[in-house]
Amino acid sequence: MSAKIISGTEIAKQIREELKAEVAEIKEKHGVVPGLVTILVGENPASISYVTAKQRTAHDLGFHSIQDNQPDDIKEDELLSLIEKYNNDDSIHGILVQLPLPKHIDESKVLYAISPDKDVDGFHPVNVGKMVIGEKCFLPCTPHGILEMLVRSGVETSGAEVVVVGRSNIVGKPIANLMLQKREGGNATVTVCHTRTRDTAFHTRRADILIVAAGRPKVITADMVKEGVVVIDVGVNRIGKTPEGKAILCGDVDFEAIKEKAAAITPVPGGVGPMTITMLMKNTVQAAKQFAGIE
Ligand SMILES: NC(=O)c1ccc[n+]([C@@H]2O[C@H](COP(=O)([O-])OP(=O)(O)OC[C@H]3O[C@@H](n4cnc5c(N)ncnc54)[C@H](OP(=O)(O)O)[C@@H]3O)[C@@H](O)[C@H]2O)c1
Structure with a gap:
């Protein structure tokens, strides 16, 4: 089985079209x-x-x-x-x-x-606190992008075993928090792994949805995942340069080997990256609407 590729580039394009229409509308009406x-x-x-x-x-x-x-x-x-x-x-x-x-x-x-x-990155403690409680706020862009990718790709999160590798404030902690909330794209049972986790592979093998934000190239190998897993690879590692001087990127998972086992997987580049930027734009449109008293 070869996994379905979840293209962040394609989903981001779709959201940007929606945003373009929204920008034109608030400009015209307000x-x-x-x-x-x-x-x-x-x-x-x-x-x-x-x-x-x-x-x-x-x-x-x-x-x-x-x-x-x-x-x-x-x-x-x-x-x-x-x-x-x-x-x-x-x-x-x-x-x-x-x-x-x-x-x-x-x-x-x-x-x-x-x-x-104006905190469209969603890093201010007021927004972080609201996010944890589940109130309306600016969600941090990378976790927000991951949620959108899962929802728009039709991945069922309710009741799923989600394993997050990484506990940073910008990715690991917020995505773990969002996925356990009672909302669309949430309702999951969440485990978070980090460098002090005793046996990371034990947890990753249980995952229905595996989200990796470790910042270590190919740290998740094929023997660490089960058949049919959905993999979201957040990692962006610069592992060299092309003769033209362009950075060569790779993710935190061994994409080539894992795509033969997974049901769906995000590529690097072209996965989470374009979604992060797009959610920043979505937050900015939301901020402008709030400023104008539209919502
Ligand atoms: N595509 C995007 O838009 C986007 C956005 C943000 C980040 N990123 C990328 O995502 C990656 C992670 O970013 P970050 O800011 O979250 O990184 P970070 O602050 O360095 O955090 C990495 C986390 O991974 C854990 N970790 C590292 N190696 C591990 C291992 N072998 N097993 C289990 N846990 C391990 C660390 O554990 P400890 O806490 O114990 O040290 C830490 O919690 C980076 O490659 C970054 O470039 C991409």
């Missing part, structure tokens, strides 16, 4: 254009490519979008003042600070300075 600022500190090549992709998508969707580049040696209080400026700017509905930040800047302080109403 005179509001969703505004997104992405703040980049320094010149980390991976961060530059993420921010460029976010800006390109925002532009394609008809957003008012600003790319704000700041030098590596910007002082923490200067960055906080910049965020305050955008918090008070009515043409901006979403603020994204690209992580990681240089070591001399306290990341939490910066993320907490973003108004929860």
Whole structure:
């Protein structure tokens, strides 16, 4: 059996079409254009490519979008003042600070300075708390994208054994939390593995749905999964460069071997990545609508 490939690229395209129509409608009916600022500190090549992709998508969707580049040696209080400026700017509905930040800047302080109403990354503790309780909020983009992929691919999550490998604040913990909630794409029985888990393979072999966000190339091998599993591979590992200098990417699972056992699997690239960016856009549209009092 060869797995169905869950294409994040295709699902993201579908959601972007829906968003484009929504952007046109709120512009026409309410005179509001969703505004997104992405703040980049320094010149980390991976961060530059993420921010460029976010800006390109925002532009394609008809957003008012600003790319704000700041030098590596910007002082923490200067960055906080910049965020305050955008918090008070009515043409901006979403603020994204690209992580990681240089070591001399306290990341939490910066993320907490973003108004929860403009926190389209969903990292502010107000939004994290609301998410855990199950209240309406900005969901973090990667876990939100994973949920959308599962729902739109018709994967049954209710009653499923879900195993998450990784417990980071941006992927592992929130996706585990969302999948156990009483809602569409939830109602699962969730296990979370990390580096102190005694026998990760014991858990991954039980999974009906396996979500891997370990940041280790091909750490999940075919002997660690059961026949018919649905695999969501969040990992993005740069394992080399093409002769043209383009990064060669691979996920956290051994895609070629596991696709022969799985019912469905996401590729890397073209899986979770495009969904993450798209959910950022969805959150920005939501922020603009809330600003305009539409919902
Ligand atoms: N496609 C996207 O849009 C997107 C978005 C975000 C992240 N990512 C990618 O997803 C990956 C994970 O990102 P992250 O930010 O969540 O990473 P992270 O903060 O480094 O967390 C990795 C987690 O995996 C656990 N882990 C590592 N090796 C393990 C192993 N062998 N067995 C079990 N658990 C293991 C770690 O456990 P401990 O807590 O015990 O250390 C940690 O909880 C990275 O490759 C990242 O680039 C992709």
